[in-house]
Amino acid sequence: MSNKTLAIIKPDAVNDNHVGEIISMICKAGFKVKALKMIKLSEDAAKAFYEIHKEKPFYGELVEYMTSGPCVPIALEKENAVEDYRKLIGATNPANAAEGTVRKLYAKSVQYNAVHGSDSDENAAKEIAFFFGSKELIENYPA
């Protein structure tokens, strides 16, 4: 059964012109794009998106970084989407990311780590709804 996950190409990767290469890696790995946009998060939006991390020491820096420029959220579908996408992007800290993963290739540090990925089906649904209204998700294509 196919399920969904939310990817975000984060501001450093957008700024470095890696949007195309990262989307290409995602599509070559078999994910189907269901919705995609470019957006500059407000401070309130970034705080809300990362609410789960609000007690962490890096929360302030994370919010600052995620509002530093535009990012590209992408709703994706694939069998085993959450786990397979996290495999494609690699470990949170690029120093620990496997060869050939998105973070190994494009992340600069644990903070500037190029991409986001949902960590569960439940959070994927919440995160997709955070960025996309139901009319923005293209459910069945090609017809």
Ligand code: DAT
């Ligand atoms: P992931 O993005 O792999 O799911 P996470 O949910 O633990 O990782 O953390 C969310 C983001 O917060 C992560 O992508 C980058 C930042 N972050 C995590 N750990 C950090 C740390 N030790 N120092 C600075 N930023 C950190």
Ligand code: MG
């Ligand atoms: Mg996470």
